[in-house]
Amino acid sequence: MLDLTGYKLTFDDEFNTRSISQTGAGTTWADIRSQWRFDANSDIGFGHSSFVDPASGYDPFKVQGGVLTITAVADKTASGYSGSWESGLINTQGNFSQTYGYFEMRADLSDAKGAWDAFWLLPDKAAANPNHLSGWQELDVVEHYGGNDKGVYSTIHTTDQTPNIPWQQNRQVYSETAQASGYHTYGMDWQKDKISFYVDGKFVGSQATPSDMTGPMYLVANLATQNDADAAGVPITTKIDYIRAYSNNPNAVAVTQDPVSAPDGQDPGLYGATSTNHPLPSKADSTPTSTSIGSGSDQLIFKISEDAYKGDALYTVSVDGKQIGGT
Numbered sequence: 001m002l003d004l005t006g007y008k009l010t011f012d013d014e015f016n017t018r019s020i021s022q023t024g025a026g027t028t029w030a031d032i033r034s035q036w037r038f039d040a041n042s043d044i045g046f047g048h049s050s051f052v053d054p055a056s057g058y059d060p061f062k063v064q065g066g067v068l069t070i071t072a073v074a075d076k077t078a079s080g081y082s083g084s085w086e087s088g089l090i091n092t093q094g095n096f097s098q099t100y101g102y103f104e105m106r107a108d109l110s111d112a113k114g115a116w117d118a119f120w121l122l123p124d125k126a127a128a129n130p131n132h133l134s135g136w137q138e139l140d141v142v143e144h145y146g147g148n149d150k151g152v153y154s155t156i157h158t159t160d161q162t163p164n165i166p167w168q169q170n171r172q173v174y175s176e177t178a179q180a181s182g183y184h185t186y187g188m189d190w191q192k193d194k195i196s197f198y199v200d201g202k203f204v205g206s207q208a209t210p211s212d213m214t215g216p217m218y219l220v221a222n223l224a225t226q227n228d229a230d231a232a233g234v235p236i237t238t239k240i241d242y243i244r245a246y247s248n249n250p251n252a253v254a255v256t257q258d259p260v261s262a263p264d265g266q267d268p269g270l271y272g273a274t275s276t277n278h279p280l281p282s283k284a285d286s287t288p289t290s291t292s293i294g295s296g297s298d299q300l301i302f303k304i305s306e307d308a309y310k311g312d313a314l315y316t317v318s319v320d321g322k323q324i325g326g327t
Contacts, residue, residue: 002187002201004102004246005272008254011096011219011245012275016261018063020090022053029090031061033220042080043089047116047224050080051089060088060223066261068240070223072115074233085229087236089222097124097216101247103141104187104198105221106268108239111180114229115146117238119186119221127159127212135159137212139195142186146236147228149180152204154188154197160210173197173205183241183264201268219243239263246273277314 013019013028022041024030031043031053038044041056049072052058056079062069072087080086105119121139138157145151156171168174177184177199187198190213196206223238241262257275260267294300300317317324 002102002189002198002203002271004248004270007102007246007248007271007273008252009244009257009270009273009275010098010101010247010252010255011092012242012255012257013244014066014242014258014261015063015068015240016066016258018061018068020061022055024091024093024095028092028095030093030095031088031090033089033091033093038081039079042086044081045084045087045089045224048114048227048229049085049087049116049223049225051222051224052077052079052086056080056086058086060086061090065263066241067263070117070238070240072223072225072229072236074230085225085236087223087225089220089224091122091220092218093122093124095218096245097218098245098247099214099216100190100192100249101245101252102187102189102273103219103245104185105141105243106183106185106241106262108181108183108241109142109144109149110146110223110236110238111149112146112229112234112236113232114225114227115236115238116143116224116226117222118143118224119219119243121188121190121217122220124216124218127215129159129212133159133161135161137217139188139190139213139217141188141197145226150176150178152176152186152199154186154205156195156207156210156213158210158212160212171207171210173207175199175204183239183262183266185268201271219245241267244270246270 019028021027022032036043041053043051045051057077070088072085076086109117119141123137140155143153152175154173162170189196194206197204254276256277
């Protein structure tokens with residue numbers, strides 16, 4: 001199983017609240033890639049879909065119960081490429097990027113015909129390609145197709161190709177989930193020498209890190225559609241529980257993990273990694289402690305016990321909105 005001891009949590013969105021805008025200014029995510037803007041309210045997209053901002057007249061995003069839902073519909077507004085489905089894409093371009101580390105999404109991906117959902121990374125700046133070799137830099141943690149619901153396609157796109165070896169053998173790891181339905185985790189550990197892929201915390205394969213994968217990359221998640229979505233014409237939905245990133249760079253700065261809100265009550269935790277509100281405990285201690293505030297009839301006695309597996313419990317006490325004491 002995956003072990004991230006020595007890693008720090010560097011990015012976390014548990015989708016407890018919605019933080020998406022066109023440009024990403026002041027929000028966690030942008031919903032249009034700046035270099036792929038098609039019109040005022042859309043991204044040109046790919047497959048048989050465009051990615052739209054709610055200002056288009058259609059909102060593909062919904063955040064509820066700790067889940068980001070992205071729903072694709074047949075051509076609904078004037079935005080986007082004419083005749084294409086309209087759906088959603090989120091990215092952290094300009095807000096968060098990282099060189100190397102572990103990246104994971106937990107999601108219930110669509111089993112609908114024509115669905116094409118994905119979690120992937122793109123470079124802040126494309127690597128130099130003076131010889132104009134074919135390819136580009138992209139790391140696909142998971143690409144998933146509704147027509148093959150069990151299939152997990154994890155692919156490295158690069159200009160550094162090994163001659164005479166088909167890219168499916170050289171730069172792709174294919175795996176399958178035992179049970180396709182429900183939520184699964186899709187992860188990638190990108191290191192200087194090797195890129196390893198994980199499904200539900202289990203190693204499924206690796207490839208050597210290409211020479212053009214040495215710079216920071218940002219996060220992208222989306223639901224696209226393919227032509228065979230037209231046959232049914234019904235909306236297609238994918239659900240994302242969380243997206244997290246970790247780093248084992250000693251200079252990395254850990255972030256605070258948002259409250260966990262797994263829609264199915266299951267969460268794999270941080271695999272031994274640390275966050276600013278979940279330090280590694282020296283030893284587990286579940287012995288209740290008691291704290292008292294005030295005296296006499298105004299005395300408040302507060303008792304707390306904990307499972308220190310994920311770090312010491314933290315709390316504050318407020319009276320009439322005013323915090324009493326520290327954390």
